[in-house]
Amino acid sequence: MTTPRGRAAHRSPIPDHCFTQIQQRVGVADTDLMGIVHHSNYVRYFENGRLEYMRRRGLPYKLMVDRGMHMPVVELGIRYRRPASFDDLLCITTRIGALSRVTVRFDYDVSRIEPAADPRDKLLEGHVLLACVDGRNRPRALPDDFVEGLFAPEAAHS
Amino acid sequence: MTTPRGRAAHRSPIPDHCFTQIQQRVGVADTDLMGIVHHSNYVRYFENGRLEYMRRRGLPYKLMVDRGMHMPVVELGIRYRRPASFDDLLCITTRIGALSRVTVRFDYDVSRIEPAADPRDKLLEGHVLLACVDGRNRPRALPDDFVEGLFAPEAAHS
Amino acid sequence: MTTPRGRAAHRSPIPDHCFTQIQQRVGVADTDLMGIVHHSNYVRYFENGRLEYMRRRGLPYKLMVDRGMHMPVVELGIRYRRPASFDDLLCITTRIGALSRVTVRFDYDVSRIEPAADPRDKLLEGHVLLACVDGRNRPRALPDDFVEGLFAPEAAHS
């Protein structure tokens, strides 16, 4: 109960500061013949969001890779509500949704910054569940320092 | 009740022939630093599957586009079970999962053909829900001939 | 000779301020099984670079689209010298290389910001030639205000 691992697993609910926002500009390559962002591209936007979530907490995902560990996606869900268009500036919000010994769930929502919009107007929500594995694809407990990082507030960033 | 639309809407359950299988070879561009198919690429594989589903029933999606209609994805879900690797030959199975007046749900599973594998070993399952809209993004009933096509068996193909 | 068009066409050489630099962080999705950025992704980085080039000069490409014009790529060339890896922070430099009545060439080089590197170490160079066309894909002269924008220095940006 006194280890970082124990503290993290029992912390409930997830602290309010456990979110990170990034901006994503929609390029031509992201659109399709409907003139909107192709639905597959949000999966990449989500990845950008959680990579930045970790980076701003001093534990970039690269550190996991350098230790021979990976966090493959084991579940993905998206509800698309409104389309985004070329040149829109989007806000991708990444939150910790849940944590187990081996897995972490990131919850997402996407809203539009430009053209000016009501920030409560969500374009879509989604979630991604990742599992920690070693180099042979066997489940591994999330490292303690990684769990601590997940629960930390953002450090200042440029 | 005697229209194609009525027949389709009330047909229950979905006929067993309502599936299409395509092969998908994993390219280098599809992999990531883990050496496996990046999870975002299955979304594209799914799209290939449902485009072929329609094409083999004589109603290619292009026909919808030419009529000024689109079928944006409104929901996406994937459960990843096992990774696929570079050069694997995959089988993408696309089935009709459900149909309403405006929406159609396609259910997917992905298995490995090469290297030789037990065909019951699923790599992943997923679903995509599409809604029929007009050029102004307003919901529209699925055209009758499209619904008939969805319920038809595959025509022979090369 | 007194029109903006004439001035632009005859301006020689291209002013030194005709460049824009953006940062590009390498995501997992950008890598391949070699653990490096897949060569196709630089084409997308280049696009991000030239979209920002125009945006910082007050004439976003969206303005062209809204006028019913497009600038399809008619030529692309890249010389890859060193690989980039996951999580690298890259600098994409976009310069005007040449201008004709209908076409504009953007020249690119990519260097690494993080991990810290000698900024003169280029990872790659490339160029993209774009042609101005109307909605029916017929060649059109680049609009005067667009040409002026291409030759302008960057406005301040956040």
Added chain:
Amino acid sequence: MTTPRGRAAHRSPIPDHCFTQIQQRVGVADTDLMGIVHHSNYVRYFENGRLEYMRRRGLPYKLMVDRGMHMPVVELGIRYRRPASFDDLLCITTRIGALSRVTVRFDYDVSRIEPAADPRDKLLEGHVLLACVDGRNRPRALPDDFVEGLFAPEAAHS
């Protein structure tokens, strides 16, 4: 001069049978807001073409990877002549363009099969130069069996 390596290096010109054609159907994800194939996607089509070139000669690229070797792209060039649209069926022709001790150049052209078109109407041409490297990114001579495979005719394929 009597080794396979020597024979290959001196064979001139490249035999006429050194080409492979694959079909590529254009999906929605491949298009952009112009309604045409985004120029970056041809780079992926090219890769599909050369992977199939090797596979049909009994030396899949995976064999190189399994030996700890890679063939990163060191040069890429494309001339785009006509656009391709959603649902078009394209023919990607891959030819050996040149061979040195360490590098191989593949030359490409892309034509349209559907909608029915004059097969001589090229949509674009391009080339890719690859260099053989080991796991530490050091140049290595192309393996003899690989060179032999490059010069062989296609085996029958399904």
